[in-house]
Every structure is written in C-alpha cells, then in structure tokens.
Amino acid sequence: MDTRSSPWRQPVVWLMLLMVGLVVVAGIAMVVVATADGPMDAVPDAVQRTGQAQQADLDPDAHAARLQLAAIMRMDGEHGFVEVLPVSGDFDHAAPLRLHLQHPARADADLVLTLAPHETGWRANATPSQDHDWLLRLEPASAPTWRLQGRLPRHQQATRLGPALHDGAP
Structure with a gap:
C-alpha cells in the first residue's frame, strides 16, 4: 500500500514558501524606506575622488x-x-x-x-x-x-x- 501524501500537505513546503515571500516583501519595504525622503547627504563637504579614495580639504x-x-x-x-x-x-x-x-x-x-x-x-x-x-x-x-x-x-x-x-x- 502506497501512503504518499501530497507535497502541499507537508509543513516544510509551506515554511519554504513563507520564507521566500517574506524576503520579497522585506526587499520591497527596504527600497520604499530608502527612497522615501530623497537622497541622503551624510557628508556635505566637496570631495575630490581619486580612484576609490575620497579626499576633502x-x-x-x-x-x-x-x-x-x-x-x-x-x-x-x-x-x-x-x-x-x-x-x-x-x-x-x-x-x-x-x-x-x-x-x-x-x-x-x-x-x-x-x-x-x-x-x-x-x-x-x-x-x-x-x-x-x-x-x-x-x-x-x-x-x-x-x-x-x-x-x-x-x-x-x-x-x-x-x-x-x-x-x-x-
């Protein structure tokens, strides 16, 4: 007798789908939060870029x-x-x-x-x-x-x- 159950009845499948869904929702929320108030200017000084280094006066x-x-x-x-x-x-x-x-x-x-x-x-x-x-x-x-x-x-x-x-x- 074969007692295989449907994959949709397994809690591991639902847990995996829930985790993927949460990651997608969190990613969208981070994009919204990061762009909501406009650009961030943490250092307002004029800087000179040389290669990957930034130099300020x-x-x-x-x-x-x-x-x-x-x-x-x-x-x-x-x-x-x-x-x-x-x-x-x-x-x-x-x-x-x-x-x-x-x-x-x-x-x-x-x-x-x-x-x-x-x-x-x-x-x-x-x-x-x-x-x-x-x-x-x-x-x-x-x-x-x-x-x-x-x-x-x-x-x-x-x-x-x-x-x-x-x-x-x-």
Missing part, C-alpha cells in the same frame, strides 16, 4: 586648531534665537559668522544662518527644529578660512563647537 580645520578656536552654540526656542559664544581663540568679533545646521540624513532640511555680532558673541533670529539631531559647522561669513564643527543631539539646547583636527596638522 582639511585646511580650514587645521587653521582653526592652530588658532585654538572653540565656541558654544545655543538655541533659545522661547525667545527665537540662535547664539554662538566664543570660548577660546582670537575671533574677529566685528565680522559676521555663518552657521550651517545640517540634517544628518536629508539635505533638503538643512539650514544656513548668518549670525550678526552681538554683545556676547553672535546671534540670529531663528527657531530650528529640535526633533532631530543637527550636524553643525561654523565659519566666517566672508571668507571661510577656518571652521568649527559639532553635533547637537535632539532636544538639547547647547553644544560645543571645535576644530575637527586637534593638533593643527591634517
């Missing part, structure tokens, strides 16, 4: 390290301003500064503020969103010969800005 970071520049950036959402306070180094207090607030994943959400000299540092009227992190870059508004960088975590109102290089050499 680090001279502004090295210059800021040699000048020993450091600052504090703070946001006051209640009064609607962003302020930069010098901590160390020889800043030109009469010249305006440019503050780049870069969304960590979406370039269309980036902000650029021009900070005017103020009695304690530099200030601009703005209320950036605090619902996500910001990558920060501070530089002179006229000629960006130096730059300070930092990161402002979500719901935090102040952070330190410093050169990306610490010893002054790239």
Whole structure:
C-alpha cells in the first residue's frame, strides 16, 4: 500500500514558501524606506575622488586648531534665537559668522544662518527644529578660512563647537 501524501500537505513546503515571500516583501519595504525622503547627504563637504579614495580639504580645520578656536552654540526656542559664544581663540568679533545646521540624513532640511555680532558673541533670529539631531559647522561669513564643527543631539539646547583636527596638522 502506497501512503504518499501530497507535497502541499507537508509543513516544510509551506515554511519554504513563507520564507521566500517574506524576503520579497522585506526587499520591497527596504527600497520604499530608502527612497522615501530623497537622497541622503551624510557628508556635505566637496570631495575630490581619486580612484576609490575620497579626499576633502582639511585646511580650514587645521587653521582653526592652530588658532585654538572653540565656541558654544545655543538655541533659545522661547525667545527665537540662535547664539554662538566664543570660548577660546582670537575671533574677529566685528565680522559676521555663518552657521550651517545640517540634517544628518536629508539635505533638503538643512539650514544656513548668518549670525550678526552681538554683545556676547553672535546671534540670529531663528527657531530650528529640535526633533532631530543637527550636524553643525561654523565659519566666517566672508571668507571661510577656518571652521568649527559639532553635533547637537535632539532636544538639547547647547553644544560645543571645535576644530575637527586637534593638533593643527591634517
């Protein structure tokens, strides 16, 4: 007597079909998530590509390290301003500064503020969103010969800005 059953009655066949289906659905979901908010610009600096290596200009970071520049950036959402306070180094207090607030994943959400000299540092009227992190870059508004960088975590109102290089050499 032959007691062979149909392959469709075997749990292994259904498990295999279920796994293939889940992989297809997960792949489609990943494509939708990856393309939903537009392109991601994790590094906004201009880079030079040589072969497979990417090279960025680090001279502004090295210059800021040699000048020993450091600052504090703070946001006051209640009064609607962003302020930069010098901590160390020889800043030109009469010249305006440019503050780049870069969304960590979406370039269309980036902000650029021009900070005017103020009695304690530099200030601009703005209320950036605090619902996500910001990558920060501070530089002179006229000629960006130096730059300070930092990161402002979500719901935090102040952070330190410093050169990306610490010893002054790239």
